[in-house]
Amino acid sequence: MGIASEALKDFKGFTMKNIPSVEPLSPGHRACQGCVEILALRLALKAIGTNVIVASATGCMEIVTSPYPQTAWRVPWIHVAFENAAAVISGVESAYKVLARKGRISPEDKVVFLGYGGDGGTADIGLQALSGALERGHDIVYICLDNEAYMNTGIQRSSSTPYGAMTTTSPPGKKSIGQTTWKKNVPAIAAAHDIPYVATASPAYPLDLMNKVKKAAMVPGPAYVHIFSVCPTGWRHPTNIAIEVAKMAVATNVFPLYEVIDGKWILSRKNPKPKPVVDYLKMQRRFAHLTEEEIEKIQARVNAEWEALLERCGEKKEPAPEGAEPSGE
Numbered sequence: 001m002g003i004a005s006e007a008l009k010d011f012k013g014f015t016m017k018n019i020p021s022v023e024p025l026s027p028g029h030r031a032c033q034g035c036v037e038i039l040a041l042r043l044a045l046k047a048i049g050t051n052v053i054v055a056s057a058t059g060c061m062e063i064v065t066s067p068y069p070q071t072a073w074r075v076p077w078i079h080v081a082f083e084n085a086a087a088v089i090s091g092v093e094s095a096y097k098v099l100a101r102k103g104r105i106s107p108e109d110k111v112v113f114l115g116y117g118g119d120g121g122t123a124d125i126g127l128q129a130l131s132g133a134l135e136r137g138h139d140i141v142y143i144c145l146d147n148e149a150y151m152n153t154g155i156q157r158s159s160s161t162p163y164g165a166m167t168t169t170s171p172p173g174k175k176s177i178g179q180t181t182w183k184k185n186v187p188a189i190a191a192a193h194d195i196p197y198v199a200t201a202s203p204a205y206p207l208d209l210m211n212k213v214k215k216a217a218m219v220p221g222p223a224y225v226h227i228f229s230v231c232p233t234g235w236r237h238p239t240n241i242a243i244e245v246a247k248m249a250v251a252t253n254v255f256p257l258y259e260v261i262d263g264k265w266i267l268s269r270k271n272p273k274p275k276p277v278v279d280y281l282k283m284q285r286r287f288a289h290l291t292e293e294e295i296e297k298i299q300a301r302v303n304a305e306w307e308a309l310l311e312r313c314g315e316k317k318e319p320a321p322e323g324a325e326p327s328g329e
Contacts, residue, residue: 034239
């Protein structure tokens, strides 16, 4: 049994009856209307509780929660640069080990060391620091709040921006379909470090999200949680359908939910009848320019990635949705 499996053998998850009332992230912040990223962060903090130290990369959540001289944080929190949230929180974790060794604090006082960043601070600028922290084996939780672009600086594309999406630096036109590269698979990169725990989550499934964050906090060693964080401002859809968009991403297999525990891939939600990807794309104006040919190309890519995930999870392959192109295998 691996260290994560051993730590989680008696795991008891949250239910609708025992959701914590604690709010380490207070209301009154300045997030945009309909922002799902702030909801994701709130749920994650509720799952962890108050015995936590947080390092925040520059990004939307840093901006909206800490406009000087105000703060929405009720727990120790530090703002660091785009690139080094993982490095800073791993340094804090190491400092605590030294203090415990010197008898300055109790080694039994379980503190969760949480680093988080957006997709820009995780998949792009902070990937090196994240890889180093995971490789060194620090006892940290790192959360990527993935809204698929650099939203707080003006909706520029990142390596997590999906193929075909319109951003201010990947505008569609006569010679461009928008973003021309496929979304970087950071959860798979994290899992390739052979760390104890990796998961994907969505605020559209809050209990699943909270239980995964709780598991990440319980597991000794590095844990990585990648959270799908819908952004109505950047994705160009009404604010009141943000959770519907998040659910559709799962229903179409655009963003599947799974865990990797001690290297074992486990599907969180099976999807025997996935909806066509076009149902997800048509909800957002950032994809409004795509042709049927490009949509078919995206559907084929989603099918191929889903089948690869099923194989990793040891699941039987499910048929593609009606009208979808073959996966290309």
